[in-house]
Amino acid sequence: MSSPQILDGKLVAAAVLDECRAETAALQALGVTPGLAVVLVGDDPASKVYVGSKVRTCAELGFHSRKIELPAETTQEQLLEVVRDLNADPAIHGILVQSPPPKHIDEEAIVRALDPCKDVDGFHPENVAKLVLEDPTGFVPCTPAGCMKLLETSGIETSGAEAVVIGRSMIVGKPMAMLLVAKNSNATVTIAHSRSKDLPAICRRADILIAAVGRPEMVKADWVKPGAVVIDVGINRVTDESKKSGYRLTGDVAFEEVAPNCSAITPVPGGVGPMTIAMLMKNTLQAARQLSGVK
Numbered sequence: 001m002s003s004p005q006i007l008d009g010k011l012v013a014a015a016v017l018d019e020c021r022a023e024t025a026a027l028q029a030l031g032v033t034p035g036l037a038v039v040l041v042g043d044d045p046a047s048k049v050y051v052g053s054k055v056r057t058c059a060e061l062g063f064h065s066r067k068i069e070l071p072a073e074t075t076q077e078q079l080l081e082v083v084r085d086l087n088a089d090p091a092i093h094g095i096l097v098q099s100p101p102p103k104h105i106d107e108e109a110i111v112r113a114l115d116p117c118k119d120v121d122g123f124h125p126e127n128v129a130k131l132v133l134e135d136p137t138g139f140v141p142c143t144p145a146g147c148m149k150l151l152e153t154s155g156i157e158t159s160g161a162e163a164v165v166i167g168r169s170m171i172v173g174k175p176m177a178m179l180l181v182a183k184n185s186n187a188t189v190t191i192a193h194s195r196s197k198d199l200p201a202i203c204r205r206a207d208i209l210i211a212a213v214g215r216p217e218m219v220k221a222d223w224v225k226p227g228a229v230v231i232d233v234g235i236n237r238v239t240d241e242s243k244k245s246g247y248r249l250t251g252d253v254a255f256e257e258v259a260p261n262c263s264a265i266t267p268v269p270g271g272v273g274p275m276t277i278a279m280l281m282k283n284t285l286q287a288a289r290q291l292s293g294v295k
């Protein structure tokens with residue numbers, strides 16, 4: 001096989017953002033300006049890039065946004081105080097605390113302190129439950145939501161398909177599996193992970209393969225059934241002396257060798273990453289509508 005369909009996340013994200021822009025204008029006409037707060041603790045360079053790009057997208061859409069950058073030494077109690085203030089701030093509808101925080105911070109406690117109605121990441125237990133219950137008032141985590149949107153808009157049939165998700169994180173793997181098995185998607189889902197026996201054989205069963213492990217180029221050509229659809233969630237920085245920055249981005253899939261073998265595949269960058277940000281904006285709009293009681 002040759003020339004797979006390249007699933008262009010940048011293009012689809014731009015279309016989602018166009019919808020968001022129109023919806024923002026409509027909300028503003030009703031006196032509601034969507035507001036997103038992004039909290040970053042410490043100075044991880046990759047996190048800074050992502051946070052910057054989230055805040056920039058807010059500005060492009062006409063959202064109110066707040067970027068709260070805290071030093072790496074910020075205590076648990078100080079961070080909880082910031083979250084409580086944002087919970088109480090009527091101009092803020094969505095709160096995102098960039099993950100991972102420094103080691104001395106108990107991330108789970110921070111997530112539980114969020115007002116679930118403002119938890120646009122969908123990490124709070126109440127939103128996790130709503131995802132399992134298929135309750136649309138909950139927030140779906142942005143990365144898996146973006147993968148689903150990309151599959152939908154590309155006309156990829158999930159109903160009856162064998163999907164394999166590699167990775168069982170609360171941020172991607174588990175919610176991704178839940179979305180694929182949900183009644184509006186109807187895939188048959190396997191969740192594989194580092195302890196799975198014969199991972200390549202499990203992956204070869206997949207009509208739709210989702211790689212979310214965080215290991216650069218782990219998925220090789222012989223892991224993929226000919227004609228499969230491959231969604232690469234990995235965003236790994238690897239050193240590359242030929243680049244001015246000294247690094248390049250690569251996914252969890254060995255793109256060059258895998259692509260010729262599949263029917264469709266996402267690139268990195270330009271695949272799932274831009275979709276994640278677009279879905280964050282969509283979730284913030286949902287939060288603004290729900291909190292303000294506007295339909």
Ligand SMILES: Nc1nc(=O)c2c([nH]1)NC[C@@H]1CN(c3ccc(C(=O)N[C@@H](CCC(=O)O)C(=O)O)cc3)C=[N+]21
Nearest residue numbers: 049050096097098099100121235269270271273274276
């Ligand atoms: N509470 C929380 N929520 C998140 O949603 C969250 C998080 N923490 N921590 C980190 C991950 C990662 N993440 C990305 C979003 C966009 C791109 C993105 O736009 N990537 C571009 C390239 C960007 C670049 O050049 O580095 C692309 O793939 O084309 C990447 C990664 C959100 N995350």
